[in-house]
Amino acid sequence: MEPLCEKFGQCGGCAYQDLPYTEELSLKLGKLKDVLRLKTDLPDGLFHPVTASP
Known part of the structure; x- marks a missing residue:
């Protein structure tokens, strides 16, 4: 797959480049919630809804 972003290989977000942005945000929020559930009470x-980048 050809990288869609000029920052390919620098930011670590490349695993999400083939997903719609709303799905990427949902997955990231889910991962954050999972970690916080395990480590905190x-x-x-x-949690507030994720605010997308402009």
């Missing part, structure tokens, strides 16, 4: 309701 923060309630799920604490």
Whole structure:
């Protein structure tokens, strides 16, 4: 697959380049919530929706 981003190989986000942006954000939020559930006692309701980059 040809990289879609000029920062290919620098930022670590390349695993998501073939997904729609909204799906990428959803997956990243899910991963963050999973880690925080394992390591903290923060309630799920604490999380706000992800704000996409302009």
